[in-house]
Amino acid sequence: MYISLSDEFMKRISFILGFLLLFSCNYFTAKKTSSEAILNEELKAFNWNEVDDYPSFALCDTAASKELRKQCFQNTLTNVITDNLQKETIIVKQDVNDTITIKFQISETGILSLIDVTVDSITLQEIPDIKSMLTSSLDSLPKIYPALKRGQQVKTEFRLPVVIQVN
Structure with a gap:
């Protein structure tokens, strides 16, 4: 058993x-x-909204961090646009105090293109050539190095506010 x-x-x-x-x-x-x-x-x-390195100018390459290089790029761009607009003779009937938003694109080869300009109607009435002035001011920019994502040059779009004050 x-x-x-x-x-x-x-x-x-x-x-x-x-x-x-x-x-x-x-x-x-x-x-x-x-x-x-x-x-x-x-x-x-893959995060398509972030790049490893922002577009830059040669003078911004010495900045220590990614954020400082981005800030240098935006400041340089703003300064060039502002300086060129200040060289223009602008005559207005009423004071203009506006923030214009410029949307532009930087190609993989570093070519800057103006996509859109958002301007208040009063500013556009007082300064009808503002868009062409902005476009011509971008022609005097130094060489732009495109943004990098995983070591590859990529196309990027930016919005940049520019304050316009004319008395």
């Missing part, structure tokens, strides 16, 4: 172990992923 109980017990244990071994094989199989699936996963995790 003792021998048959252990034989029965051993059969059940063997059956259970065999069953577990048979169905646990899925844990040991290597999951194959295609390069397309990996690329799609990377693209989902």
